[in-house]
Amino acid sequence: MRSVIVFILGVGAVVSAQSPPVSKPSPPKTMRLYVFDCGTLNISSEGVNRYHVTPTEVGEPRMPVPCFLVAHPKGTLMWDVGVIPDATVEKAGTNGARYDVNTTAAAIVTRTLKSQLAAIGYSPTDITYVAISHAHKDHSANLNQFAASTWLTPRAEREFMWKPGNERVEPSFYTALEKSKTILLDKDEYDVFGDGKAIIKAAPGHTPGHQVLVLQLGSTGRIMIAGDLYHYPPERTMHRAPPDNEFSVPQSAASRAMIDAYLAKTKTTIWIEHDFGANAKLKKSPTFYD
Ligand SMILES: [Zn+2]
Numbered sequence: 001m002r003s004v005i006v007f008i009l010g011v012g013a014v015v016s017a018q019s020p021p022v023s024k025p026s027p028p029k030t031m032r033l034y035v036f037d038c039g040t041l042n043i044s045s046e047g048v049n050r051y052h053v054t055p056t057e058v059g060e061p062r063m064p065v066p067c068f069l070v071a072h073p074k075g076t077l078m079w080d081v082g083v084i085p086d087a088t089v090e091k092a093g094t095n096g097a098r099y100d101v102n103t104t105a106a107a108i109v110t111r112t113l114k115s116q117l118a119a120i121g122y123s124p125t126d127i128t129y130v131a132i133s134h135a136h137k138d139h140s141a142n143l144n145q146f147a148a149s150t151w152l153t154p155r156a157e158r159e160f161m162w163k164p165g166n167e168r169v170e171p172s173f174y175t176a177l178e179k180s181k182t183i184l185l186d187k188d189e190y191d192v193f194g195d196g197k198a199i200i201k202a203a204p205g206h207t208p209g210h211q212v213l214v215l216q217l218g219s220t221g222r223i224m225i226a227g228d229l230y231h232y233p234p235e236r237t238m239h240r241a242p243p244d245n246e247f248s249v250p251q252s253a254a255s256r257a258m259i260d261a262y263l264a265k266t267k268t269t270i271w272i273e274h275d276f277g278a279n280a281k282l283k284k285s286p287t288f289y290d
Contacts, residue, residue: 025071025121030218031197032071034285036116038082039065039109041138041274047104051231052240058232063105063274065138067113068225069120069285070215074193075128078149079213079225080273081142085173086112101137113142120286124148129192131200133227133273134207135161140173147176152192152200155184157209160247168207185211203229203259205242205252212259214268220289222268229259231274236260 041063048055055061070077089097089112096110114124130146132139135157161169162178183190185200192198199214206228213225229252230236242252263270272278283289 024123024126027073027075028071028290029073030290031073031193031215033215033217033220033223033289034069034071034120035282035289036067036069036113036285037064037111038067038080038113038141039084039107039138041065041083041101042106042108044104048232050104050243050245051235052243053232053234053238057234057238060276062276063231064276064279065107065109066273066279066282067116067142068213069117069122069127070192070198070213071288072193072198074195076122076126077129077131077152077192077198077213078124078127078146080132080139080227081130081146082109082113083107083138083141084109085141086114086145105138107138114145116285131192131211131213132157133212133225134210135169135174136207136228137168137170137173139227140169143174144176147180149180151177151180151182152185152190153182154202154204154209154211155186156204157207157211158182158184160208185209201259201262203227203255205246205248205250205255207247210247210255214266217289222266223289224259224263224268224270226259226270226272228273229256230272233272233275233278236270236272 043061045055048058048061065083067082068079084097084099089109096108099107101107124145125148127149129152130149131152188202190200197216201212201214203212204210210227212227216222242249246252
């Protein structure tokens, strides 16, 4: 009997060393959040000033580009999908891929999103839902890989994505989503898994359909992954006005006030996605928050 067990373990080890996982990971018993490294943005001084803060006030001008996977007992949700498509990152090799998002923000990406998903047993085609905080280039690069997922998007953002002459987006990043199964989010809140633990909340202004993700994790507690409601923490602590190039400055200001009241009322911690110092301290996949 003992020799049979040794034999089976031996075969299993050989198979897992040579081939990627063939079956989806079984759903976790409680909700988990994985954080991936989807790159870094180098921001010029002029770029920092756009947010009505100075390089001295922010200290660190670089911005991380995180991607997130929520694994829930009833399915999975991918939230924000990077700044450079995986295929470009693969071609660039070990030095990383580079891409100028605009004249003030230069992206560098060294790891693919799909390799980080594969490391925890997932493939993009396994993912139940995909949503982005908003469609700017640094949040949408790998959307095409999630065309088989159900897309959760405000109608206004979907329209913004294919608006002719929109220079803030890159439609080639999401051509395949035009025909995806889509749930249009027309209310202030959408309960992704039906148990109140993952809520997509409207926070428009940065773009017409900008939104944030509120998670109620068993051990970690309540967090809000806040998209680009803010970029640098001093914008919030020093009460600076939203950038002049927002889709709607008054709408952004109203969303910031509404979200601040919500955070206080619900005792929720905000995660500013592009906050370099905060991101450096986050647990990265394969470790996770639960
Ligand atoms: Zn951004």
